[in-house]
Amino acid sequence: MSATRAVTPPDTKARVGRTGPAEPRLGSTLLRHLGLAVVAALLLVAASYGLEPFRNFQLATVAAYLCATAGLTVLTGLNGQLSLGHGALMATGAYTVALCQNAFADAGMTGGWLLPVSLGAAVLAALVVGAVVGVAAARLRGPYLAGVTLAVAVVVPALTVTFDGVFNGEQGLAVPVEPPPVALGAYFPYERWQLWVTAAATLLALLLLANLVRSRYGRTFRAVRDDEVAARLAGIHVARTQVLAFVVSAAGAGLGGALLAVLAQSVSPGAFSLTLSLFLLMAVVIGGLGSLAGAAWGAVLLVALPDLTHALTEQLTLSPAVAQRVEGNLPLAIFGLTLVVVMIAAPGGVQGLLSRLTRAVSARRAGRRRS
């Protein structure tokens, strides 16, 4: 639903670009986004050759998280619905990929098309779950919605233990993934291949989301967020819009979870705890709720922060037991504290600060030109 409807004719989007709050833009939005995606893809390919394997893997992880944070940005930032259950939607995608890949492996099938099929199935599964939750969510407001999605976040990992015949309980499932194609050469680094696969899927998802955000549907999302009554008076079907936003956002989360599972080559309920859902929310809030660029900052933060605290704890001389405790929990503490401070001091997040900065700079330049 999201993928086909997202792409509305280019002429409408060009009009949005001109009437939007930003300065007038050249060409159609679709072409501009395509161009950006191609540039990003080229940069990523260059980076994949320039960086060492571990950094490649980290970049791939950022890309996987970006799917989920972008989805959550659409839901919370643009549509005003708070979800604490996106970790559970990621788990849905991850387990679907695991089940599909295992089924293919059991059937003895091989080929490059299997992974895209599994990823598609993961997105579909998350879509369905998202639609179910979204229908309930459309009737709920603020803290009630947060409570329901919180319950989803707590319950879904518990389900994997309940039905351990399918999901193998706390152990989780392995995700068999094929090696890179032979055509790339016998010694092609596996991490580089992982980055290519993840980045390709993420760029495609972002392209669709970016167009959706600029389309008629994106405008209705924001209208509903800003004033439900006014939106209703303007002829917008509020509940349908909210369900659509939830479904789109769930698809993003499902894809992100599936990509994470492919990267880790395993899934387990422990990886999709309530903490992950809170982390996603933190990431999009700290990154900046209003835009997809904020989602990118958040995804980078999710990967970089544990790495930074690891480096920090290595500098300190701590006993191994204490060091392990601190290393596991320090990122959480920093995240929580940052979130509280950001919410109080700079509700726009990183992206909000950046755009305020650029606006100030360009205003000063304009003033100088005038004088």
Add this chain to the structure above:
Amino acid sequence: MDRFVFLTLDGLSRGAVLAAFALALVLIWRAARIVNFAQGAMAVATAYVAYSVSAATGSYWLGFLAALGAGLLLGAAVDLVVMRFVDHTSPLNPVIVALGLVLLIQAVLGMAYGSEFLPAATPFSRNPLTVGGVAVLSPYDLFVFAAVAVVVVGLAWTFTRTAVGLRMRAAAFAPEVSRLLGVNVGGMLTLGWALASGVGALAGMLVIPTELGLHPHAMDLVFVSAFTAAVVGGLDSPPGAVVGGLAVGLLLSYVSGYAGSDVTPLAVLVLLLAVLLVRPGGLFAPVAARRV
């Protein structure tokens, strides 16, 4: 039949704790229009305080008192240091800030105490007494009932019979008028947070020994159950919270007794969704006119 009686009594005892916890949520909702998603983490923090004090002094009751005191202080601190400065124009903001507090508190506890399950002591035996060959309540269950009853009656008395309770209600319902009449609205808000957090600390002390033990995440599922209880009763109604708590406790007990304890989280989710979809204001709320 014996099993049914046992499950019913067990469910009521579990429900009493959930009722206390739901009551804490209702208190803050009434005072500040915030659902305190950090309630569970705050209660766990006070339980760790009790653990430390009990370990240092060897007395359960000193630890118990320390937990209650820590709860009061923590609630007041959360209001004075954090919530007061949050922009309340969007109802999402306080929720997000509370979630930040959850991460922060759980991480600090994990750093200080580690994430192993620590044993939580009980002051009385948890072995059920038998009456006429039927296993009924344990002495600990009776203690839970008594403690929750004291809190419920105490809160009801405070709010309806004392001057402070009257001022707190006034500050919550008509802050501007109350301020003109000389009520310290901010102070009443802080008091509300302290009281709610103290009640939450009590509920945490009562429920953690019946779970797996003391752990930074010990209250995650309890919080979901208590939120469901509060929603079942309607977030605005203290008697509703008590009834909702007992109902959710009974549901949990029957489901885990007859269908297995793995299914209980799902049952809670189903109940929460059912109540919210049928009567979003809770079973005790008067039917209000919709805005549009």
